[in-house]
Amino acid sequence: MRTARWQGLAYVAPFLILYAALLIFPLLMGMGLSFYRADLFGAKVWTGLGNYGRLLSDPVFLHALRNTFKLVLLIVPTLTALTLALAVALNRRTRGAAVLRGVFFSSSVLSVTIVTLIWRFVLTPDAGLFAEVAQALGREPLPWLSHPDLTIPALALTTIWWSIGLPMMLFLAGLQQIPSDMYEAAALDRSSRWTTFRRITLPQLRRTLLLVVMLQTAAQLQLFGQAQLLTAGGPSGASRPVVLFIFEVAFVRWELGYALAAAEILFTLVLLATLAQYWAARPREDAR
Amino acid sequence: MNSLELINVRKAYGKTPVLDDISLALEPREFVAFLGPSGSGKSTLLRIIAGLETADAGEVRLDGRRIDQLPPGDRGVAMVFQHYALYPHMTVRGNMAFGLKNAHVPPAEIAARVAEAARILEIEAHLDKRPGQLSGGQRQRVAIGRAIVKHPRLFLLDEPLSNLDAALRMRTRLELADLRQRVDAAFVMVTHDQAEAMTLADRIVVMNDRRIQQVGAPMEIYLRPANSFVARFVGSPAMNLLPVEPVANGALVRVRLGDGAEVETRVALNGFGGGTLELGLRPENVEVTAPGGGTTDAKVELVERLGERTLVYAKLRSGDEITGEDEGNSRVRVGDVVGLRIKGERAHLFDAQGVGHHAEAGA
Numbered sequence: 070m071r072t073a074r075w076q077g078l079a080y081v082a083p084f085l086i087l088y089a090a091l092l093i094f095p096l097l098m099g100m101g102l103s104f105y106r107a108d109l110f111g112a113k114v115w116t117g118l119g120n121y122g123r124l125l126s127d128p129v130f131l132h133a134l135r136n137t138f139k140l141v142l143l144i145v146p147t148l149t150a151l152t153l154a155l156a157v158a159l160n161r162r163t164r165g166a167a168v169l170r171g172v173f174f175s176s177s178v179l180s181v182t183i184v185t186l187i188w189r190f191v192l193t194p195d196a197g198l199f200a201e202v203a204q205a206l207g208r209e210p211l212p213w214l215s216h217p218d219l220t221i222p223a224l225a226l227t228t229i230w231w232s233i234g235l236p237m238m239l240f241l242a243g244l245q246q247i248p249s250d251m252y253e254a255a256a257l258d259r260s261s262r263w264t265t266f267r268r269i270t271l272p273q274l275r276r277t278l279l280l281v282v283m284l285q286t287a288a289q290l291q292l293f294g295q296a297q298l299l300t301a302g303g304p305s306g307a308s309r310p311v312v313l314f315i316f317e318v319a320f321v322r323w324e325l326g327y328a329l330a331a332a333e334i335l336f337t338l339v340l341l342a343t344l345a346q347y348w349a350a351r352p353r354e355d356a357r
Numbered sequence: 358m359n360s361l362e363l364i365n366v367r368k369a370y371g372k373t374p375v376l377d378d379i380s381l382a383l384e385p386r387e388f389v390a391f392l393g394p395s396g397s398g399k400s401t402l403l404r405i406i407a408g409l410e411t412a413d414a415g416e417v418r419l420d421g422r423r424i425d426q427l428p429p430g431d432r433g434v435a436m437v438f439q440h441y442a443l444y445p446h447m448t449v450r451g452n453m454a455f456g457l458k459n460a461h462v463p464p465a466e467i468a469a470r471v472a473e474a475a476r477i478l479e480i481e482a483h484l485d486k487r488p489g490q491l492s493g494g495q496r497q498r499v500a501i502g503r504a505i506v507k508h509p510r511l512f513l514l515d516e517p518l519s520n521l522d523a524a525l526r527m528r529t530r531l532e533l534a535d536l537r538q539r540v541d542a543a544f545v546m547v548t549h550d551q552a553e554a555m556t557l558a559d560r561i562v563v564m565n566d567r568r569i570q571q572v573g574a575p576m577e578i579y580l581r582p583a584n585s586f587v588a589r590f591v592g593s594p595a596m597n598l599l600p601v602e603p604v605a606n607g608a609l610v611r612v613r614l615g616d617g618a619e620v621e622t623r624v625a626l627n628g629f630g631g632g633t634l635e636l637g638l639r640p641e642n643v644e645v646t647a648p649g650g651g652t653t654d655a656k657v658e659l660v661e662r663l664g665e666r667t668l669v670y671a672k673l674r675s676g677d678e679i680t681g682e683d684e685g686n687s688r689v690r691v692g693d694v695v696g697l698r699i700k701g702e703r704a705h706l707f708d709a710q711g712v713g714h715h716a717e718a719g720a
Contacts, residue, residue, distance in 0.1 A: 258456030259430030
């Protein structure tokens with residue numbers, strides 16, 4: 070009995086050691102360091118909650134926090150609705166649907182560098198695709214990458230385009246779990262297409278829906294690469310999300326403790342968002 | 358006027374035909390069972406009536422109205438699905454009311470119909486539960502309730518008892534028989550279980566190989582099978598079919614078995630072309646006796662004791678297999694040689710085309 074237990078532990082040990090070394094330990098170390106004024110060269114002065122207090126009155130951080138929330142609010146609902154619609158439209162066995170599924174998924178395999186390069190071509194005001202279209206329609210091209218009101222929508226657009234693949238696949242997988250005889254029963258129940266979607270498909274996709282929202286919220290709270298490469302957080306911080314703030318504080322200003330305190334706040338936010346959705350998705354006793 | 362009418366219905370999936378020129382008419386309030394093996398096309402036919410599949414050709418009419426071009430919900434039919442197809446996220450009440458709400462039935466009327474169906478099916482206590490909280494038998498009742506509340510002109514039942522355990526199946530069978538007395542509608546049931554078809558249906562439609570093989574009352578199908586397929590498929594254990602040679606003798610056919618024994622039938626001689634014949638014998642018409650005491654002898658291969666009777670699977674000297682019946686407390690054992698008394702007056706003959714010929718009525 071006892072040997073069996075040790076054997077079991079031995080089997081999972083490689084994973085546990087790696088997991089502890091690469092995730093748990095840095096997490097705890099980060100938490101610890103966030104209570105110090107520390108730089109990248111090892112200097113450490115205990116400040117208690119000083120970093121946190123400073124953050125909550127730092128207009129740059131609060132601005133970054135607002136930007137992050139805006140991005141999440143723009144991206145997550147749009148992305149969820151869009152990918153759900155795509156999945157419903159492409160959930161059929163025709164060759165055309167299979168090709169389109171591949172096409173819509175293809176953007177997900179690109180790295181953030183490529184994605185931002187592509188979107189720079191689209192958004193750039195002098196010769197970009199949007200500018201060309203605007204000019205063809207006789208309108209003034211919009212400064213997507215430099216106007217403070219437009220940079221966040223531009224980032225949201227880029228992110229949505231990049232992230233369509235996975236949620237769409239999750240929804241497709243969810244749709245294929247719904248037994249076809251339920252749709253036949255609905256047809257015999259005189260259910261219109263819209264009623265069928267609202268009363269049959271959507272309730273059956275509830276768990277997938279929550280999963281997608283949860284994954285996307287967690288992912289977009291940590292949005293970074295697009296912002297850094299496309300707008301560098303500009304103009305004057307109008308599109309700087311929290312992770313870019315953390316990056317700049319840590320690796321440009323070298324204030325490691327301060328950056329880690331911001332990271333802990335972000336960590337808490339992601340954790341809360343995840344827990345809230347776990348709670349919403351908890352299996353109910355009456356669910357099948 | 359006919360209730361359901363199928364006129365020259367055809368269906369193919371790609372180049373594979375699944376239904377060949379099906380025509381059938383139901384009396385008002387008639388209960389008809391489509392009986393056949395898997396792949397016989399019976400489920401496809403049911404789905405064509407429901408509107409879940411479209412026929413390639415032909416017409417479907419209900420109470421004189423052509424319905425094959427209407428969407429499923431507008432046909433006046435209700436279906437009970439094999440796996441129930443209940444909506445798991447709705448309560449029992451919600452499941453039953455869903456179709457009525459979509460049809461814009463007034464709420465008071467919906468409530469009344471649901472209450473009535475729940476009373477008939479004794480599921481009143483479960484109206485606010487969800488399907489996941491119910492047993493298989495209760496789900497089956499909800500599925501039936503969902504059909505009843507629509508007050509359809511035709512109930513379509515797709516293997517309605519196949520997911521129930523044996524005890525529940527018997528009970529539900531009786532309840533279905535009771536239900537059809539209460540409602541003013543016709544029933545079509547698809548099944549591969551002949552006991553279900555025999556006990557519930559007014560008429561059985563035996564299907565095989567894309568076609569209707571025979572339509573008739575249960576006992577008619579049992580006693581006068583139209584062809585050798587129906588003879589084999591209906592009845593348990595299956596009818597014995599033995600290759601025989603005709604021996605001309607008067608007006609009735611006399612045949613010789615493979616082992617030389619002869620059987621006098623009551624089947625009229627006229628109407629036969631030449632060629633090989635098969636002798637059809639229900640096991641109850643092959644009586645086990647002492648060796649030498651019957652029409653012929655056979656060696657016992659398998660004995661099934663069913664309590665009130667014993668089935669004896671044996672082999673004739675010619676190698677032909679034959680099943681006979683003995684009384685419940687039979688002493689017959691595997692390896693014994695027994696005599697078989699064949700009741701020729703109950704025998705059927707099937708000609709080279711498989712068409713059945715039966716004893717003259719009253720002969």
